[in-house]
Amino acid sequence: MKRVKDKIAVVTGGAQGIGCGIAKRLVSEGAIVIITDLNAELGRSIQESSSSISFIAHNVTVESDWKKVLESVSKQYGKIDILVNNAGILATEDRQQIENTSLEQWRAVHSVNSDGVFLGCKHGIAVMKKTGGTIINMSSVAGIMGSPSLIAYGASKAAVRQLTKSVAIHCGQKNYKIRCNSVHPGIILTTMGDQVMRVSGGNFEERWDERIAQIPLGEAGTINDIANSVLFLASDEARHITGAELVVDGGRITF
Numbered sequence: 001m002k003r004v005k006d007k008i009a010v011v012t013g014g015a016q017g018i019g020c021g022i023a024k025r026l027v028s029e030g031a032i033v034i035i036t037d038l039n040a041e042l043g044r045s046i047q048e049s050s051s052s053i054s055f056i057a058h059n060v061t062v063e064s065d066w067k068k069v070l071e072s073v074s075k076q077y078g079k080i081d082i083l084v085n086n087a088g089i090l091a092t093e094d095r096q097q098i099e100n101t102s103l104e105q106w107r108a109v110h111s112v113n114s115d116g117v118f119l120g121c122k123h124g125i126a127v128m129k130k131t132g133g134t135i136i137n138m139s140s141v142a143g144i145m146g147s148p149s150l151i152a153y154g155a156s157k158a159a160v161r162q163l164t165k166s167v168a169i170h171c172g173q174k175n176y177k178i179r180c181n182s183v184h185p186g187i188i189l190t191t192m193g194d195q196v197m198r199v200s201g202g203n204f205e206e207r208w209d210e211r212i213a214q215i216p217l218g219e220a221g222t223i224n225d226i227a228n229s230v231l232f233l234a235s236d237e238a239r240h241i242t243g244a245e246l247v248v249d250g251g252r253i254t255f
Contacts, residue, residue: 002029002030003029003030003231003235003236003237004026004029004030004031004081004082004231004234004235005029005030005031006030006031006032007026007030007031007032007081007082007234008031008032008034008073008077008079008080008081008082009023009026009031009032009033009034009080009081009082009083009084009234010033010034010035010036010069010070010073010080010082010083010084010124011023011026011033011034011035011036011084011086012035012036012037012058012060012084012085012086012087012116012120013036013037013060013086013087013088014033014035014036014037014043014046014055014084014086015035015037015039015042015043015045015046015055016037016039016042016191017190017191017192017223018086018138018185018188018190018192018223018226018227019035019037019084019086019087020035020046020223021223021224021226021227022084022086022226022227022230022231023035023046023053024050024053024227025224025227025228025230025231026082026227026230026231026234027050027052027053029231029235031052031081031082031234032052032077033052033053033054034053034054034055034056034069034073035047035053035054035055035056036055036056036057036058036060036069036087037055037057037058037087038057038058038059040055040057043055043056043057056068056069056072056073060085060087060112060115060116060117060119060120061111061112061115061116061119063119063123066119066120066122066123067123070123070124070126070127071127074127079127079128079130079131079133080124080127080128080133081128081131081133081134081234082133082134082136082234083120083124083128083133083134083135083136084135084136084138084230084234085116085117085120085121085124085135085136085137085138085160086138087112087116088112088113088116088138088156088157089108089109089112089113090109090150090153090192090195090196090199091105091109091150091152091153091195091199092104092105092108092109093105094198094199095199095201096149096150096151096152096153096199097148097149097151098148098151101151101152105152106151106152109152109153109156110152110155110156110159112156113153113156113157113159113160114156114159114160114163117137117138117159117160117163118163120135120137121135121137121163121167121180125167125171125176125178128176128178129171129174129176129177129178131177132176132177132178133177133178133179134178134179134180134181134233134234134238135164135167135178135179135180135181136180136181136182136183136230136233136234137160137163137164137180137181137182137183138160138182138183138185139157139158139160139161139164139182139183139184139245140153140154140157140184140185141184141185141186141247141249141252141253142154142157142158143155143156143157143158143159143160143161143184144158144161144184144245144247144253145253149199149200149201150196150199150200157184160182161182161184161245164180164181164182164243164245165243167180168180168181168242168243169243171242172242179233179238179239179241179242180242180243181233181238181241181242181243181244181245181246182244182245182246183226183229183230183233183245183246183248184245184246184247184248184249185221185225185226185248185249186215186220186221186247186248186249186250186252186253187211187212187215187220187221187249187252188220188221188222188223188225188226189220189221189222189223190223193220196211197211208220214252215249215250215251215252216250216251216252216254217250217251218250219250220250221248221249221250225248226248229246229248232246233246
């Protein structure tokens with residue numbers, strides 16, 4: 001039996017990378033998935049690859065966009081069962097330490113990573129509280145441990161971690177039957193993983209080698225590792241899990 005059969009899922013930032021992997025994994029287990037993204041060209045190409053995936057252009061920092069997306073999906077399908085707040089950015093400049101991070105970069109990173117998730121939770125709850133569901137917020141190990149070379153990114157992901165727990169408690173107290181959890185990837189083999197190494201400074205290949213050496217399991221994670229974690233939290237197997245932080249980092253933060 002498929003684990004999320006006939007569930008209606010919205011995945012932000014779903015046109016590429018981890019978001020695309022999540023969308024395809026949910027589809028493989030029976031879900032109908034709506035991906036949203038700023039990149040319309042990529043979004044349409046993913047839509048064309050599967051009859052179970054559709055695309056809506058969406059800027060997660062714009063509140064009216066959130067209303068449009070969620071109203072459109074709920075009108076077409078009658079409900080939203082799964083909301084994955086995945087859209088995020090790492091940086092807008094080539095350095096992000098406390099002494100060289102501009103206020104503009106700080107605000108840009110928080111606008112997507114923090115404000116976008118806040119808006120998703122706020123408007124997602126308004127739709128989902130009628131029938132229940134699950135919200136999964138993409139955070140990072142950078143939101144748990146100190147991240148001196150990614151000061152804005154780490155702070156934005158820490159905000160997601162705390163917001164998730166508050167949303168989980170709120171929905172429980174209101175008896176909305178909405179679970180809310182966060183996923184915290186470590187170093188993952190993606191273009192954003194490459195960007196982490198470049199922003200951190202130094203030799204690109206050496207930085208990758210150094211980071212992998214810090215992982216007890218001895219290898220970087222993959223998109224499928226994160227997609228499988230999201231699938232678990234979206235499924236009824238996680239029916240009694242809310243307010244949790246699922247760390248997927250090969251043991252890095254315990255090292």
